[in-house]
Amino acid sequence: MTSPMFEKIALVGIGLIGSSLARVIHREGLARHVAISTRSETTLARAKELGLGSSYTTDAKEAVRDADLVIVSVPVGSSGEVAEEIAPALKQGAILTDVGSTKASVIAQMQPHVSAGVHFIPGHPLAGTEKSGPDAGFAELFENRWCIFTPLPGTDPAALEKLSEFWRRCGSNIDTMDPQHHDMTLAIVSHLPHIIAYNIVGTADDLESVTKSEVIKYSASGFRDFTRLAASDPTMWRDVCLHNKDAILEMLARFSEDLASLQRAIRWGDGEKLFDLFTRTRAVRRSIIEAGQDIDVPDFGRQAVEHPAKG
Numbered sequence: 001m002t003s004p005m006f007e008k009i010a011l012v013g014i015g016l017i018g019s020s021l022a023r024v025i026h027r028e029g030l031a032r033h034v035a036i037s038t039r040s041e042t043t044l045a046r047a048k049e050l051g052l053g054s055s056y057t058t059d060a061k062e063a064v065r066d067a068d069l070v071i072v073s074v075p076v077g078s079s080g081e082v083a084e085e086i087a088p089a090l091k092q093g094a095i096l097t098d099v100g101s102t103k104a105s106v107i108a109q110m111q112p113h114v115s116a117g118v119h120f121i122p123g124h125p126l127a128g129t130e131k132s133g134p135d136a137g138f139a140e141l142f143e144n145r146w147c148i149f150t151p152l153p154g155t156d157p158a159a160l161e162k163l164s165e166f167w168r169r170c171g172s173n174i175d176t177m178d179p180q181h182h183d184m185t186l187a188i189v190s191h192l193p194h195i196i197a198y199n200i201v202g203t204a205d206d207l208e209s210v211t212k213s214e215v216i217k218y219s220a221s222g223f224r225d226f227t228r229l230a231a232s233d234p235t236m237w238r239d240v241c242l243h244n245k246d247a248i249l250e251m252l253a254r255f256s257e258d259l260a261s262l263q264r265a266i267r268w269g270d271g272e273k274l275f276d277l278f279t280r281t282r283a284v285r286r287s288i289i290e291a292g293q294d295i296d297v298p299d300f301g302r303q304a305v306e307h308p309a310k311g
């Protein structure tokens, strides 16, 4: 092994994202010691069975002690309590980061607990699947995906560069932006699609039972794609909705207006309007493919159980 980037990395939370990090850290030899911590004994025992780390504890303080890099990978609503718990045990000069899908709220929850000698750099890998838990992770998850940092004013450039290099070694491309811009952008490209999927699958589920069986029987079409997103972790997505409320409501308002306009076009037989919209949206898909971002969620970890033990 070439010299590892970090002596000790602590992973707090070992679900889809934490366990994918554990796997890629091991594959790339990025740390000499990987300390794993999570809330529940069951999840921790599973992480141990999978051989994801070097040490295992339900005591997050113990895991982060002497760590050079601490990565918090828990639902965004738990970021504050985790930060409060680990902050007193963090080493001076350590880098503390997270992977949460919302950024302004995570910063507001975590920053007050972090002392001046610790480099807190909020992050978000734009990579995931609908699965959760330690079985669901895979080392290739972050390959060719973006990892966005939302650094706080006064962030040490050397610490930011070290964390960027870590994510590059995990396969990601790096971008930085301010937390509000992140939250607005992610509201439209990630949060709304999930909310729309939860909604359409919920509507179908509310239909009469005879229709329901047809929904399942004939779902090998557009509906199926929505059911994948709508199978995503309820705790994680409840927290995203509650912690990016303003941006999501803003985007939902715009979405509802546009949907009403589409409804009007259908009602009044405005074929030209429908055709124009569908032509414009097809071009968006083409741009995504041209940008090399049309990566389907891979099959790695697909065999993972839908409802693994949760911490």
Ligand SMILES: NC(=O)C1=CN([C@@H]2O[C@H](COP(=O)(O)OP(=O)(O)OC[C@H]3O[C@@H](n4cnc5c(N)ncnc54)[C@H](O)[C@@H]3O)[C@@H](O)[C@H]2O)C=CC1
Residues within 6 Å of the ligand: 012, 013, 014, 015, 016, 017, 018, 037, 038, 039, 040, 043, 073, 074, 075, 076, 078, 081, 082, 099, 100, 101, 102, 124, 125, 126, 127, 128, 129, 130, 131, 132, 133, 134, 233, 236, 240, 310, 311
């Ligand atoms: N699932 C996805 O596709 C993506 C998720 N994210 C973000 O990553 C974070 C983690 O998500 P996943 O790994 O998918 O979730 P997961 O449900 O697979 O894992 C969450 C982990 O956090 C632990 N946990 C929960 N509350 C805790 C607490 N209070 N203290 C300590 N551990 C606790 C659980 O035991 C579990 O190990 C979330 O903030 C999510 O927004 C970011 C990118 C993609």
Ligand SMILES: O=C(O)C(=O)Cc1ccc(O)cc1
Residues within 6 Å of the ligand: 100, 101, 125, 126, 127, 128, 129, 130, 190, 229, 297
């Ligand atoms: O499963 C999918 O298609 C996703 O979109 C995964 C995902 C979920 C949440 C994130 O913050 C980033 C990526």
